[in-house]
Amino acid sequence: MNRLSFLGMTLLLACLSACTTKVEDGHDLWLRMPKNLHARQVTTDRESPTARLAVDELESGWQGGAVTLHVDERLDLGDGYSVAVGDDGHITVSASSDAGLLYGAYALLRAQQTGVPVVEGISKPHFALRILNHWDNLDGSIERGYAGRSIFWGSDSVPVDDVLRQYARANASVGINGTVLNNVNASPQMLSPDNLAKVKRLADAFRPYGLRVYLAVNFASPMDLGGLSTADPLKPQVRAWWQAKVDEIYQLVPDFGGFLVKANSEGQPGPGDYGRTHAEGANMLAEAIAPHGGIIMWRAFVYGYHDGEDRVKKAVSEFKPLDGQFLPNVILQIKNGPLDFQPREPYSPLFDQMEQMPMMAELQITQEYTGQSRHLVFLAPMWTEFFGFVDPASLVGVAGVSNIGDDVNWCGHHFSQANWYAFGRLAWDPGLTSRQIAEEWLRQTFTTEPEFVEPVAEMMLGSREACVDYMMPLGLHHIFKDDHHYGPYPEGNSPDFPDEWKPVWYHKADSAGVGFNRSSTGTDAVAQYRSPYRELYDDPATCPDDYLLWFHHLPWDYTMRDGSTLWQSLCRRYNEGVAYVDGMEATWQSVRKYVDARRWSEVEERLQHQQENAREWRDHCLGYFHQFSGMPYENE
Numbered sequence: 001m002n003r004l005s006f007l008g009m010t011l012l013l014a015c016l017s018a019c020t021t022k023v024e025d026g027h028d029l030w031l032r033m034p035k036n037l038h039a040r041q042v043t044t045d046r047e048s049p050t051a052r053l054a055v056d057e058l059e060s061g062w063q064g065g066a067v068t069l070h071v072d073e074r075l076d077l078g079d080g081y082s083v084a085v086g087d088d089g090h091i092t093v094s095a096s097s098d099a100g101l102l103y104g105a106y107a108l109l110r111a112q113q114t115g116v117p118v119v120e121g122i123s124k125p126h127f128a129l130r131i132l133n134h135w136d137n138l139d140g141s142i143e144r145g146y147a148g149r150s151i152f153w154g155s156d157s158v159p160v161d162d163v164l165r166q167y168a169r170a171n172a173s174v175g176i177n178g179t180v181l182n183n184v185n186a187s188p189q190m191l192s193p194d195n196l197a198k199v200k201r202l203a204d205a206f207r208p209y210g211l212r213v214y215l216a217v218n219f220a221s222p223m224d225l226g227g228l229s230t231a232d233p234l235k236p237q238v239r240a241w242w243q244a245k246v247d248e249i250y251q252l253v254p255d256f257g258g259f260l261v262k263a264n265s266e267g268q269p270g271p272g273d274y275g276r277t278h279a280e281g282a283n284m285l286a287e288a289i290a291p292h293g294g295i296i297m298w299r300a301f302v303y304g305y306h307d308g309e310d311r312v313k314k315a316v317s318e319f320k321p322l323d324g325q326f327l328p329n330v331i332l333q334i335k336n337g338p339l340d341f342q343p344r345e346p347y348s349p350l351f352d353q354m355e356q357m358p359m360m361a362e363l364q365i366t367q368e369y370t371g372q373s374r375h376l377v378f379l380a381p382m383w384t385e386f387f388g389f390v391d392p393a394s395l396v397g398v399a400g401v402s403n404i405g406d407d408v409n410w411c412g413h414h415f416s417q418a419n420w421y422a423f424g425r426l427a428w429d430p431g432l433t434s435r436q437i438a439e440e441w442l443r444q445t446f447t448t449e450p451e452f453v454e455p456v457a458e459m460m461l462g463s464r465e466a467c468v469d470y471m472m473p474l475g476l477h478h479i480f481k482d483d484h485h486y487g488p489y490p491e492g493n494s495p496d497f498p499d500e501w502k503p504v505w506y507h508k509a510d511s512a513g514v515g516f517n518r519s520s521t522g523t524d525a526v527a528q529y530r531s532p533y534r535e536l537y538d539d540p541a542t543c544p545d546d547y548l549l550w551f552h553h554l555p556w557d558y559t560m561r562d563g564s565t566l567w568q569s570l571c572r573r574y575n576e577g578v579a580y581v582d583g584m585e586a587t588w589q590s591v592r593k594y595v596d597a598r599r600w601s602e603v604e605e606r607l608q609h610q611q612e613n614a615r616e617w618r619d620h621c622l623g624y625f626h627q628f629s630g631m632p633y634e635n636e
Contacts (some may be wrong), residue, residue, distance in 0.1 A: 174363025174424025470577025
């Protein structure tokens, strides 16, 4: 062979190698299933795009024996499925809907990927509504988005079909069945004919995956888009405009899910602009959409009224008097805590107070206040903690504020993918443990090697607590830098912001002590909680350390239950948070051989930044509080 022939053969082999070796960039998420060289026997009695997808997924990735997918509409499984394994290993997945077949198919593949036996029996989602909330703007930007630009908006054309299919497939694989396509701070132009045509394209792409579309709407749309002089929900012309718009949407998207509404909150228009109640505004939309089977998700994040009242009390003051006045297809969407997605908050007492209307919890997958996509913070422990206080049976659904953008790995940080995954799994089964979810995700996303899974799962499980410790331990809250909410700013006292946006208003540090008095001797926010939490939180001697400075203003030398002073405990928590991040970086170094070079390096870079930022939080906050405590401290 001459030199040219040898070089040509070398280049050919290199090209073949490059074409057959998969580059690990995180784009495949937790769906890194090996492709079958020989398709498995998979049969179904259904002829639908969704059933065909279920067959295709199993034929492509299932390594086991034959599978039969069977729909029996007499079964009462909703979106669920049942699995039976015959003596010969033949598996039958039964469902009462085509979506159930698809979810059952993904359950088989998940078992295979994680190396666990297929579980026989019935699996049904706990929540009927398992919805992502995208805060995507029509110009392609994303409010509180840390992973690039919108995959839906920002160009004149609809996004590439393959990206939409991958997005829908990822959601279906964890049981998510709805998506709000745009920002709650909605543009009226969302409802223009051109944008609704795009919504139809998106709905058509998502429908085979059981993913229903919803839209956030601006309450003033009849004025800004329809040319009316008012958006008063009791005016006939306004009601007629919304009815016509709803009919237009359902002509394009017959299975459209409904509207998400942020009204009279942070400058957004709403019924209060006309002296009307939230119930009157929501019911107007609910009447328009009810004949089509749609719902209205009305956000309870409202704190502009009730001047002089503690912000964390305002939602109850606003909505409790309206309980029972909403139509049945209106659902109150309530953030997990009463403030604003802090690293730790007590649960929102609104869940205790609303007794007659359906509720859903709003969780934040995107890490607005937990390091954004620069910190590794696994949020499943936060959400399982929440479900320990709020009974999932009291909710009809959960919404997760999305962390998805057009970055190659979808989420900015490889480990931020785990929060998307965890949301879907907990929406299906809130009884799952954080460890179960972490280990599932790691085995599918990286490797099943125990030497990798066990230490990295342990690292993930403590990451949220570490975030609390190095940012805002012992119940401190909302001491971030203005607007972008990244980095410490305990000194924040800008005259451009109202008190309820200022860090100093929340920690109230002075020479006498630190913390916000929400006990019965203060704002009495504790009175909004059910027993035993009302009494537990009211007394600093019984209030859990995690919420101590949320509910109490205490002296720097206050004696904690372990005998240390409050100041010593605060210092220790900050140091422990930093030490944990150092430990995470060391763990990641120790598992390098189990991870492909690109993903390992990208995670390592983020961990190094997290170490620096955790130290900044500790040093800045302790330095600031030291001027009031006057007590010595060490940054260990």
